[in-house]
Amino acid sequence: MGKGFAIGDHVSWNSEAGRVSGTIIAIHTRDFYYKGHTHHASDADPQYEIKSDRTDHIAAHKGGALDLD
Template sequence: MSDEFGVGDHVRWNSEAGVVSGVIVAVHTHDIPYKGHMHRCTPDDPQYEIKSDRTEHVALHRGAVLHRVG
């Protein structure tokens, strides 16, 4: 299991557009449909809903790709 994050944590990750940063707005521990795809989540492998600092775009990512900022 990767590092645990929580709502309000500031994180960064790599995307096809480069490095992006944002704030976690929700932690999903059960499967959730998002943008036409089912994202598989469990309490041991959650997905984090993150609002981008720059664009306010919302994305879902696993903790393994996130890095805490600050």
């Protein structure tokens, strides 16, 4: 189970390119289809959509991969 975050929270996570940061723009509590894959989410283990600070890239991650900045 991941940590709880809210829309507007500024978070960071590790990526292949190093540490990335951004702002949470959506929270999913049900499975959703994104970028060609089904992402699994629930009330107990949501996934978060985050807009990168440096680019317009949107990433989806579970709370366990994120840290508050």
